[in-house]
Amino acid sequence: MxxxxxxxxxxxxxxxxxxxxxxxxxxxxxxxxxxxxxxxxxxxxxxxxxxxxxxxxxxxxxxxxxxxxxxxxxxxxxxxxxxxxHSGYHNEFVIGIDPLWEFATVEKMTAHFMQEKRYVFHFRTGSAAAQIELLQKGELDFLLAPAHLSVKQGTLDRQLLFRDRSGVFVGKRSVLRGANKTISQEVLEKQNWIVAGANAGFLDRPSEIIGLKAASMAFTGSIRSVLYLLNTSDVLVRLPARLALMTGEVELDQMIQVPGPLGARRDIALWSRIENLERPEYSKVHDLIRVFMQTLDESVSTQGLDL
Missing domain, CATH: 1.10.10.10 (Winged helix-like DNA-binding domain superfamily/Winged helix DNA-binding domain)
Incomplete structure (x- = not known):
């Protein structure tokens, strides 16, 4: 035919x-x-x-x-x-990244990878839960995603390269903004909570803090709506604190203290398939990504987080 x-x-x-x-x-x-x-x-x-x-x-x-x-x-x-x-590139590599990582690091990431003239890079944004499956199937070459994913890692290599921890952020119109004390659970229960990234690997449920109260809205697959609401409303949301502050869309006085232990680890790892690490070109790109993530981790402020 x-x-x-x-x-x-x-x-x-x-x-x-x-x-x-x-x-x-x-x-x-x-x-x-x-x-x-x-x-x-x-x-x-x-x-x-x-x-x-x-x-x-x-x-x-x-x-x-x-x-x-x-x-x-x-x-x-x-x-x-x-x-x-014809442009002189040797190969193309597909790299999965989660939405908040993309938003927070796009300027630095673009500058870093634009310097590499041998390869073409295709960055694919999406939830970690979906993209880890693509990596396992061989449809992604690398994945920059939360380090603590509940997946079978037998065929995968994981290198934790960017340290982070979750924090609670309030919208700029919230009366809790700038509070210099721990906010009580009773007060937290009365707030308008939203959920971000339920399928993207960076979710702490509000119920970890406020019991059985349900969040009134949830956003998955994108971070832009969440950042917009933090700029224009009084919502509360848990996010990876360091990455959220790196976006420039939220400010340090929007992160509040809540009862209980420190926020859960939300480190970012470089995920890859073990079998591919023996390929020379693949190994070179793996090192390129690793250096970028390590440099970013060392050069960006930890914002006082216990990392």
């Missing part, structure tokens, strides 16, 4: 219109219509149906369009690999 037919079908399904697909493909509608007809002859059944809202795939059409999407993605990746080759 001609893969171009599947690629064209995928674009038609995505656009929901033959005319819009023609614009994207830079071909005439009769040409695209003939391509769809060729595919339908091959299949022996329709792959598209017309509705008043445009065109929609039949069951077989949808399955073939999914294959076409993959062909399109592989084609684009192939073109990018060629561009990388």
């Amino acid at each position: 001609n893969p171009n037919l599947l690629k064209q079908l995928a674009i038609v399904v995505k656009q929901g219109s033959l005319s819009r697909a023609c614009e994207q493909l830079y071909i005439t509608q009769p040409t695209l219509t003939r391509s769809i007809q060729q595919l339908e002859i091959k299949v022996g059944a329709p792959v598209l149906i017309r509705t008043r809202y445009g065109v929609q795939p039949t069951e077989i059409g949808a399955r073939l369009a999914q294959i076409g999407e993959r062909i399109l993605a592989e084609t684009e990746q192939g073109e990018e690999v060629i561009r990388q080759f």
Whole structure:
């Protein structure tokens, strides 16, 4: 089967219109219509149906369009690999990072990795829980994520390189901001709590402090909404304290003292697959990331945290 037919079908399904697909493909509608007809002859059944809202795939059409999407993605990746080759890059490495790490370190991280001219780096932001699985499957080369994940580590190497501990932060409109004493549990129970990163490896439940009171909102997969609320409202949330302060979006007087022991460790580790560490190129990039994380840990203020 001609893969171009599947690629064209995928674009038609995505656009929901033959005319819009023609614009994207830079071909005439009769040409695209003939391509769809060729595919339908091959299949022996329709792959598209017309509705008043445009065109929609039949069951077989949808399955073939999914294959076409993959062909399109592989084609684009192939073109990018060629561009990388002509630009002098040796290889591409995919590095998973959690949302707060990305927000807090993006400027320093970009400056560090831009100096490396041999490799292309693809940074992928997402929850640690999801990305650790991608690492185990070989879809990530490295992962910068919380060190204390509840996962089987038999095939993984973990190097703890950035020290942190969780802390409780209040929004800038909170009456608790700037308090120079431990806030009682009775007061904490009356506050508007939110949860951040339930699936991203940096969650301490409010219930660790305030018993059975439920948080009224939860945010996962992104940290931007949480930081916005800390700037504009009176919410309370637990976050990795050092990283949160590194964002520049929250201030030290927003971190309050709460009853009980110190906040849990929220260190960041460099995760990788043990079997890959024997590969020279992989080992070089591992060292590049390790040096960056160690340098960051040594150069950034600990903000008085017991680390």
